Amino acid sequence: QTVCSLKPKVYDYEERAKLCTNSVTRRLLEIMGEKRSNLALSADVTTSQELLQLVDKVGPHVCIVKTHIDILEDFTQETVTKLSQLAARHNFLIFEDRKFADIGNTVLHQFGGGMYNISSWAHIINAHGVPGPGVVHGLREVGASKGCGCLLIAEMSSAGNLATGDYTTATVSMAEANKDFVIGFISVNNLTSDPTFIHMTPGVQLTAGQDSLGQQYLTPSEVITNRGSDIIIVGRGIYEAKDPVEAAKQFQLAGYDAFVARLTEFMTS
């Protein structure tokens, strides 16, 4: 194969895993290859039972389960213990979508303490770049030694969001300056040709559209094939479906097909 295009190289997941020194990124890419899944479930349900039942059913089809632990009405330590057991059984990583967004000294306590003790069970967390690099430094003080990886929110999927232009550029720079701990981005586009950064895109449905509070939806093929993101994050498209397992299978297939299409396009370009 002769590469004569200026497009950045597209790697398959196993090949790309070998380029990564960060253990979370490597593990994630290995899972994506093993399970043929670039699907993250956004498990936005509000009781522990719903969460664990949903994750047990859908777990085989996803590489990541994304939580909002602070919307559970009945959180106990047992909830995350069981969730971690499901992660081991079904081979996925847990991503707590906390969107840390405070100064370093505060996020350090929010991540490493409190009732949720997120640093004891989440493989992946995320943060907004708006507080400046201190937010990353504070989270790293807690998370780096625990093998936790952090995504920076460089773009958002919601209408009228301010994560654009210079804001996005500054966030990407913050990630590049902290590559030991920042493993990639929440974004709606591919933002760097560095294959060791992972891009995850929320707001994915099988048809484009918008909810009543400004969330905007893109399709798996738009996100993965056209925009070059790595992972589709799907919430309501799965947990509000009549048959969540069937829906998850559809998204898994759509996401993986979209990746194969991108890979094929690159190989033949």
Place this chain on the structure above:
Amino acid sequence: QTVCSLKPKVYDYEERAKLCTNSVTRRLLEIMGEKRSNLALSADVTTSQELLQLVDKVGPHVCIVKTHIDILEDFTQETVTKLSQLAARHNFLIFEDRKFADIGNTVLHQFGGGMYNISSWAHIINAHGVPGPGVVHGLREVGASKGCGCLLIAEMSSAGNLATGDYTTATVSMAEANKDFVIGFISVNNLTSDPTFIHMTPGVQLTAGQDSLGQQYLTPSEVITNRGSDIIIVGRGIYEAKDPVEAAKQFQLAGYDAFVARLTEFMTS
């Protein structure tokens, strides 16, 4: 008094309270006038006992107690019940500094549900503008009927933060478009001449400086007299002081003197 300056009018607290239709803003300004305090305590301790003891001692000197409820290791419903009792006894408002920063459908659940059920006890909350107006609309669905007010984080005190320029301008516009629910700003400058918006400034110490994770400190007179903010938010300057009550009294006096200086400067200009 003839106003011949172009500076916006400076009101005393009681006079300004009468201009406000929002009940939270009016109540806050009344408290500030009654207690002669523009001091908010940032009560960043990690156990309920420390929190309640600190607040009981310092409560008489502050107009607001600001919490990070998610850093408490031993939160129970009783913690916020007792905190609310202290708020009534000492005449202050409770501001949960959650920095909501997600899409509308998510913050709606984070604010109105979960273990903390923030909407049941916080008089004031805050949000980043980065997700776009949906974040305000989602919070309003829960908070407006409960008489809760929201601050938007238009500027931050941390080094290298991205809440500047167009980002700040867009956040101010978002506030102006949602005046029924947004009561003002977290900022390090006065951002509007509208007297019904409150400005609160974190990162205040009696001497300027910086912590090891990028927090930058300004003095009460810089914040209130020179920059025209309304409220100084003080954390470590009080709860890490040898005598927190004595420290609170100092900040109360420094903050109020700084306000009187601004008022006097306006009256005589």
